[in-house]
Amino acid sequence: MCGIAGFLGDFPAGLPAAMGLAIDHRGPDDSGVFTDADGRLALVHRRLAIVDLSSTGHQPMADSTGRFVICYNGELYNAPVLRSELTRRGAVFRGTSDTEVLLELLARDTVDALKRLNGIFAFALWDRRDQTLTLVRDGVGVKPLYISRTPGGLAFASEIKALLPVPGLDRTIDQAAAGAYLTYLYSPGERTMFAAVRKLAPGTWLTIDRSGKESRGSFYRLPSPDPRPLCDGDIVAGTRRHLETAVERQMLADVEVGAFLSGGVDSGGIVAIARKLSPRPMPCFTARYEGLGHDDEIVADLPFARMLAKHFGVPLHEVSIDDRIVDDFPQLIADLDEPQADPAALLSSHISALAASFGIKVLLSGAGGDDIFTGYRRHLAARLDPLVGLVPQVIRDPLARAAARRGGSLSPQARRIAKLLSTIGGGGDARTIARFEWLSAPSAAQLLARPVAAELIRGPMQAALDALETHDAVERTLALDQRFFLADHNLNYTDKTGMAHGVEIRVPLLDPDLIAWAATLPARGKLRGRTSKWALRKAIAPDLPPEILTRPKAGFGVPLRGWLRGRMRPMLEELTTPQVIEGRGLFDRDAVAKLRDDTLSGRIDGSYSLLAVMAIELWARRFIDAPVADTTRLTQQGR
Known part of the structure; x- marks a missing residue:
């Protein structure tokens, strides 16, 4: 497992070193850089040696013909099977790494090989003959890959922080993404907090040539429900x-x-x-x-x-x-690349x-x-959805609005009931999406200084539901879990927190x-x-x-409500002062103050929404404010 970065375009000679330095925690065992003849293509690698610990696993790696060069982050679990097949086809291997297996397979079968891979991966493949760069991300989205199109060309990296040194990177905040982080605690789909940085979707590939012409495709889709009459x-x-x-x-x-x-x-x-x-x-x-x-x-x-x-x-x-762990929250946001308030x-x-x-x-x-x-409570709620739909909407909608104003002093069981009731309004898809929201999309939009339409925040989930053939509420909920909650939330923080160490x-x-x-x-x-x-x-x-x-289900629980009233309160107050809110210009000052005061007084339970506001401000300090001078200095090296 490793970290990768690189670019195709006109960028300064010192950029590969700066990008690699930003993700050196992902690969403490080895490093490498490949640049093509004129320096317009760079592949940067940081290696965590797990399979084939020798130098034969060094990257970037060229295939036996020298035509293809790969920069790979991942593990190919069916590499032994593929190695045997490739050996029968005439491949001769120098080492035992899965990287070499993947490279030799791609050299023979190109993107057709992607459907055969069982593993977790994100990689960049440079075709020296055709002068094309192909970026690929695994089907479930276990491994992250970010891309940015800048005036100089296309840049990519395992982590957004490796894109910060890229000259011309537009640091404009994506308002819809900000609304999504407030709503879900993550951003479903391809959006990130930077309007100019996108996630490569799981199970897809993107190819770009030297002229900037792009093509893309998909090699994996999460399977549609196909119930069989199994005993x-x-x-x-x-x-x-x-x-x-x-x-x-x-x-x-x-x-x-x-x-x-x-x-x-x-x-x-x-x-x-x-x-x-x-x-x-x-x-x-x-x-x-x-x-x-x-x-x-x-x-x-x-x-x-x-x-x-x-x-x-x-x-x-x-x-x-113990409660001292809250002091690590700013560093956590830096590690995650995204303001995930979990x-x-x-x-x-x-x-x-x-x-x-x-x-x-x-x-x-x-x-x-x-x-x-x-395994989540929303799956139990989804099973009741057909019954909920029988209740007239004129009854459900007011009840949902009233439940959404639940008090923060409620008991745990009462809070869960209130949460369930708050999602019963609207049509079936609206209820399905609402079960993923910590704060309703309309309420989240109102926290922003420049509100965005709730439909834009909910857009990726709605589009995914529109594409489903099944009408079963539980299966539709699972589809959103697998496509968004996993890839954009759980797997992102799983990868980043592990690779940080x-x-x-x-x-x-x-x-x-x-x-x-x-x-x-x-x-x-x-x-x-x-x-x-x-x-x-x-x-x-x-x-x-x-x-x-x-035993009942238990996740990684933390006493967030108590933290915000205790050890975390000074951080909360500092990050949500009128001066900070107005200076950032992202949130509505009065709306944030009301959210904070009502939560601390117990009138509402807005703890996670407040944490999302805090996470976004911490993210902005790390990814917009602080790095500018440092990354400028790094990119000047080697000019």
């Missing part, structure tokens, strides 16, 4: 088989592999299978809360994590978490740092189980074959009664204690 035995056996294959594939490494272990079904199931595959006990990592007191947002994961570690006979390393990312960062301190470069994560097999985080539950299998399951294989992830639970039941299988 329960086949559902369980098939899920187990695909899960075992996925975990075995993703343990491919020449370094020691560890795992997150939260004490839940997803991470517990992965460790259970990995433990059977490896003779050496897998080191596991979890969080231990200290000094936080009683808080309804904290679920006691640790006893279950310890239970599982003892059950599997694996070492469990615990990182201590404090769960802080825990992922600290666990990754702990793993790195033990020399672990690879962690298996349970991310994705809820998004493929169901030189740790690759792998996601076996998002193996393409496992995703395809889940799409074939009938409804009862996912959500049965109030039991979510039915197939997954049954598939791993023989390996887990019953207490794990029956």
Whole structure:
């Protein structure tokens, strides 16, 4: 796993060094730069050596003919199978890296090869003969890739911070993206906070030539629901088989592999299978809360994590978490590249740092189980959607508006009921999208100094729903989970928090074959009664204690409401003063002040919306204000 960057166009000679320096945390083991003859093409690489630790894995790498050069960030899990096939076709390999396998496959089959890849990746391929640059991102979006079209040409990078040194980069804020971060805590689709920087969509490729002419295509689409008449035995056996294959594939490494272990079904199931595959006990990592007191947002994961570690006979390393973690929030936003206001990312960062301190470069994560097999409260709500639709809209709409004004002093259960009621207005698609919103899109738009239409904020999700053939509310919700909540939120912070510490985080539950299998399951294989992830639970039941299988879902919880009234309050007050808000010019001063005062007084529960405002201001300080002088100096070097 690595970091990549580069460009095609007229840029200063010192730019590759500046771009590489910005992402050196992603690859502490090696670095390399390739520039074509006239310097208009550059590929920059930072290497985290996991497969083939020798110099034969050095990048950028040229194929055996010298025509193609690749700059690759990823892991190709079916590389051994492809290597055998390529050997039969006459390929001769210099080393054992998956990079070389991918490169030789692309040299023979070009973009037709992309459909055959099982892995997580983002890469740039330079064709020296045709003078074309092709950028590719994996089908689920596990690995990030950002692109920007500037006056000098096209630039790309694993992280936005590597684009900051690019001369002529337009730093205008995308108002619709700002509204999205306030609404969802992330930006669904291709938009970022910079109007001039876009995410390459998962499962797509983009080719550009020296004249600037572009072509693009798609090689992977998330599978549409295709329920089959499977009996329960086949559902369980098939899920187990695909899960075992996925975990075995993703343990491919020449370094020691560890795992997150939260004490839940997803991470517990992965460790259970990995433990059977490896003779050496897998080191596991979890969080231990200290000094936080009683808080309804904290679920006691640790006893279950310890239970599982003892059950599997694996070492469990615990990182201590207390309210001092909030001091890391500004650095977290810098690491994430995007103003994602989810404090769960802080825990992922600290666990990754702990793993790195033990020399672990690879962690298996349970991310994705809820998004493929169901697991969130919105899936239970979606199942009730047909009944909700029977209630006249003239009754539902006022009830939804009243629930949206819920008080911050409500009990946890009452808050959840209020949240559910706040999403029942409008048509079916409106209800589906509303379940992803922390703050309604219209309310988020009103926080901005220059409001944008709510339809623009909701546009990517609505377009995705319009393209779906299924009318099942649960499946439509899962489709948005997989396309947006995963790629643009969970996987972004998973990648960035791991790579900030030189740790690759792998996601076996998002193996393409496992995703395809889940799409074939009938409804009862996912959500049965109030039991979510039915197939997954049954598939791993023989390996887990019953207490794990029956415990309620718990994510990475943090006491955000208490933090904003306690240790985080000085940061909140400083970032939301009238002077700061007016100086930035992005938010409406009075609207932010009211949100802050009503939240702190308990009249409303706007904690996550406030955190989003804070995250955006912190992001702007790091990505708009501070870097200008530094990156100008770096790009001058080598002129």
